[in-house]
Amino acid sequence: MSLRFNAIHGLSSKSDVLVDGAAKITAIFNSNVFTLKTAREFLSDEAYKSLQSSIKAGHKIDRAVANQIATGIRAWAEAKGVSHFTHWFQPLTGTTAEKHDSFFTLKGDGTPIEQFEGDALVQQEPDASSFPSGGLRATFEARGYTAWDPSSPPFIMEIGQGKTLCIPTIFVSYTGESLDYKAPLLKALDALNKAAVDVCNYFDKNVSRVTATLGWEQEYFVIDEAMFNARPDLVMTGRTVYGHTSAKNQQLEDHYFGSIPERIYTYMRDFETESYKLGIPLRTRHNEVAPAQFECAPIFEEVSVAVDHNSLLMDVMDRVARRHNLRVLLHEKPFAGINGSGKHNNWSMATDTGVNLLAPGKTPKTNLMFLTFFVNTIKAVHDYADILRASIASAPNDHRLGANEAPPAIISVFIGQYLSKVLQDVKERVSDKMDETDESMLKIDIHKSIPELLMDNTDRNRTSPFAFTGNKFEFRAVGSTANCANPMTVLNTIMADTLKQFKKEVDALIEKGEKKEIAIMHVIRQYIVASEKVLFEGDGYSEAWAKEAEKRGLPNVKTTPLALDAMVTEKAKKLFESNNIYSHSELEARHEIELEKYIKKVQIESRIMGELATSHVLPTAIRYQNLLANNIRGLKEAGLSDAAFANQKQILEKISEHINKTSDLVEKMIEARKVCNNMESTRTKAIAYQSQVKDAFFDDIRYHVDKLELLVDDREWYLPKYREMLFLR
Numbered sequence: 001m002s003l004r005f006n007a008i009h010g011l012s013s014k015s016d017v018l019v020d021g022a023a024k025i026t027a028i029f030n031s032n033v034f035t036l037k038t039a040r041e042f043l044s045d046e047a048y049k050s051l052q053s054s055i056k057a058g059h060k061i062d063r064a065v066a067n068q069i070a071t072g073i074r075a076w077a078e079a080k081g082v083s084h085f086t087h088w089f090q091p092l093t094g095t096t097a098e099k100h101d102s103f104f105t106l107k108g109d110g111t112p113i114e115q116f117e118g119d120a121l122v123q124q125e126p127d128a129s130s131f132p133s134g135g136l137r138a139t140f141e142a143r144g145y146t147a148w149d150p151s152s153p154p155f156i157m158e159i160g161q162g163k164t165l166c167i168p169t170i171f172v173s174y175t176g177e178s179l180d181y182k183a184p185l186l187k188a189l190d191a192l193n194k195a196a197v198d199v200c201n202y203f204d205k206n207v208s209r210v211t212a213t214l215g216w217e218q219e220y221f222v223i224d225e226a227m228f229n230a231r232p233d234l235v236m237t238g239r240t241v242y243g244h245t246s247a248k249n250q251q252l253e254d255h256y257f258g259s260i261p262e263r264i265y266t267y268m269r270d271f272e273t274e275s276y277k278l279g280i281p282l283r284t285r286h287n288e289v290a291p292a293q294f295e296c297a298p299i300f301e302e303v304s305v306a307v308d309h310n311s312l313l314m315d316v317m318d319r320v321a322r323r324h325n326l327r328v329l330l331h332e333k334p335f336a337g338i339n340g341s342g343k344h345n346n347w348s349m350a351t352d353t354g355v356n357l358l359a360p361g362k363t364p365k366t367n368l369m370f371l372t373f374f375v376n377t378i379k380a381v382h383d384y385a386d387i388l389r390a391s392i393a394s395a396p397n398d399h400r401l402g403a404n405e406a407p408p409a410i411i412s413v414f415i416g417q418y419l420s421k422v423l424q425d426v427k428e429r430v431s432d433k434m435d436e437t438d439e440s441m442l443k444i445d446i447h448k449s450i451p452e453l454l455m456d457n458t459d460r461n462r463t464s465p466f467a468f469t470g471n472k473f474e475f476r477a478v479g480s481t482a483n484c485a486n487p488m489t490v491l492n493t494i495m496a497d498t499l500k501q502f503k504k505e506v507d508a509l510i511e512k513g514e515k516k517e518i519a520i521m522h523v524i525r526q527y528i529v530a531s532e533k534v535l536f537e538g539d540g541y542s543e544a545w546a547k548e549a550e551k552r553g554l555p556n557v558k559t560t561p562l563a564l565d566a567m568v569t570e571k572a573k574k575l576f577e578s579n580n581i582y583s584h585s586e587l588e589a590r591h592e593i594e595l596e597k598y599i600k601k602v603q604i605e606s607r608i609m610g611e612l613a614t615s616h617v618l619p620t621a622i623r624y625q626n627l628l629a630n631n632i633r634g635l636k637e638a639g640l641s642d643a644a645f646a647n648q649k650q651i652l653e654k655i656s657e658h659i660n661k662t663s664d665l666v667e668k669m670i671e672a673r674k675v676c677n678n679m680e681s682t683r684t685k686a687i688a689y690q691s692q693v694k695d696a697f698f699d700d701i702r703y704h705v706d707k708l709e710l711l712v713d714d715r716e717w718y719l720p721k722y723r724e725m726l727f728l729r
Contacts, residue, residue, distance in 0.1 A: 028277055033278060043068065044072075065118075078103070084164050087167050087169040090181045092132040103115060121148055124169075144171060149168050154168070155312075182308075184582060188492040191496035200351055202520060210351050211350055212349050213348050214345060214346065215297065216298070216346070218295065218314070225326055225327050239329075245338070246726065250290050253289075255288070280298060281309075291726040303492070338726075343479060345491075348471060378413050379502075379527040379531045383531070385411035389557060391489070392477050407466075412464060426524060596682060606693055631648055673693055
């Protein structure tokens with residue numbers, strides 16, 4: 001019996017893993033996290049205040065105090081049964097990384113002791129040569145550093161019967177270049193804080209800190225583990241390179257928000273429990289649009305912590321799924337013909353005085369502050385749309401963007417009819433020549449539209465890649481496997497840069513004698529006029545929008561290799577260097593790394609397509625071809641007329657055609673891959689893999705293989721079919 005039929009047969013004997021759901025969430029939340037509340041119990045006053053100051057104000061921790069903090073963390077961890085620790089970081093592989101060390105050591109006289117000192121807490125030296133560096137480090141220059149990030153609390157990861165203390169860190173090279181996603185993000189958040197505070201002080205001198213907040217929505221598929229193991233393409237790439245759509249998929253629209261299957265519900269409760277212990281504030285769970293697709297989402301957090309929690313959650317989801325004999329698929333497009341998965345990034349900014357800067361207020365003053373940050377966000381997206389597009393570019397996301405299920409590659413902003421009218425009013429009521437009578441324009445009562453805004457629900461336009469949804473912007477084009485740090489680094493950097501320019505222009509008008517509010521409104525109007533072409537309220541999926549966007553001059557870069565070019569333009573280099581996010585060499589390195597990742601992903605998909613075709617699909621089809629040929633031969637020998645086996649002959653001809661086409665195309669694809677591999681430039685190779693391998697062969701080979709799936713005897717087909725993977729649990 002094949003793996004496929006073993007998997008189907010085994011479904012009936014599956015039993016749920018027992019999950020203890022008795023405890024209230026509040027009783028277990030943060031139980032495995034070294035929070036400030038926990039720190040208060042295990043640290044001296046001096047150590048506690050130093051840690052608190054570092055977390056809230058970014059102050060450096062003295063090495064002597066670090067020893068005290070390390071001792072307290074070890075005492076807490078050992079009380080929970082921990083024997084090892086690791087610096088947990090996010091290298092440019094797209095996954096997380098960790099190297100475990102024990103607290104155990106020997107004193108000079110051989111006495112065994114448990115020890116965790118400040119140096120081990122603050123810094124380690126992992127081998128950097130085996131992580132992507134984009135040429136920043138040669139293999140023989142292996143040293144890299146992980147450095148503690150106090151803004152994210154240490155946590156304990158439970159795996160089976162083992163427990164490990166994890167210290168969130170950044171990862172940099174020996175010469176200081178960032179080799180991870182976290183270090184640039186922290187710099188971007190610092191840049192935004194400084195720029196936003198300066199602008200906030202126009203309205204409220206008490207604002208001393210602005211933090212960016214993030215609420216991500218994680219979409220994912222879940223299938224049976226035996227089904228997964230019987231699909232080499234899923235094992236190797238995370239997606240099915242072959243597979244005909246089933247008779248039923250999502251056309252009945254009956255899965256979205258439907259009743260959660262019991263086995264999946266048990267899995268959800270289990271990974272949620274693990275998440276709560278780690279301080280991940282999950283709030284929502286539900287069925288998504290496609291069959292076997294689901295979503296979870298947390299309460300908003302500060303961006304740096306939210307990014308860590310999302311990376312951590314993806315690890316937890318995968319590990320817990322295996323416990324339930326399930327597999328979670330985080331790939332952007334694991335199944336053709338149905339919706340893929342994204343990770344919407346809901347972003348806003350908040351002051352230390354408790355104000356959401358993207359929430360309209362109730363007075364002209366608070367409305368003006370809202371309008372300032374609202375319009376600056378639109379201007380930032382308009383000016384740096386190409387870099388924002390590059391931040392979400394990847395091989396798997398190319399399968400999803402613009403596929404009539406996800407936002408297009410054209411970056412536009414949706415704000416809804418009420419705020420569109422507000423911006424139009426501002427644009428029309430502010431004249432180029434300002435005087436005292438123009439103070440009337442400050443009385444625009446945005447807050448009167450808020451009840452209507454909330455009732456209308458601006459999130460209705462799900463085709464927009466960047467939509468305003470009441471008190472936040474939702475960056476909808478981010479892929480489900482992505483590390484949120486990359487788009488968040490770009491978004492916070494372009495916002496910081498735009499706010500800096502805004503303040504410079506407002507100050508220039510004030511120096512010329514304009515009143516502060518009039519100067520602010522004048523610059524706001526300029527920004528509305530300069531960026532209005534990025535606003536779009538219609539159907540982002542339509543061909544009409546693609547043509548309209550081209551007329552407006554908006555970029556529409558559909559493939560990753562070309563989209564990534566925006567990372568290394570002079571505009572990008574100036575943006576990131578002036579805000580102290582990336583040096584020129586760091587940008588060039590990241591560009592190289594992303595191109596290499598693209599090449600390798602397409603290369604792996606191409607290889608598994610060839611392997612499955614030659615070792616699974618074609619042998620199966622040829623066996624059935626022979627069966628039909630023998631049947632026809634037997635009927636002929638029995639003296640029957642040609643009409644008696646006309647249908648068999650027609651099926652045989654179709655199968656023979658698809659076998660020949662599949663074999664021929666696979667050979668040509670392999671040759672094309674060899675040509676690409678001999679190209680010296682990484683960019684040229686990536687473009688060639690996209691155009692000469694992926695675009696030239698993937699869809700055509702799939703077409704013929706999927707036709708064979710329909711024609712070959714179901715009992716002979718080795719690969720689990722869509723109807724089985726998506727509907728059998």
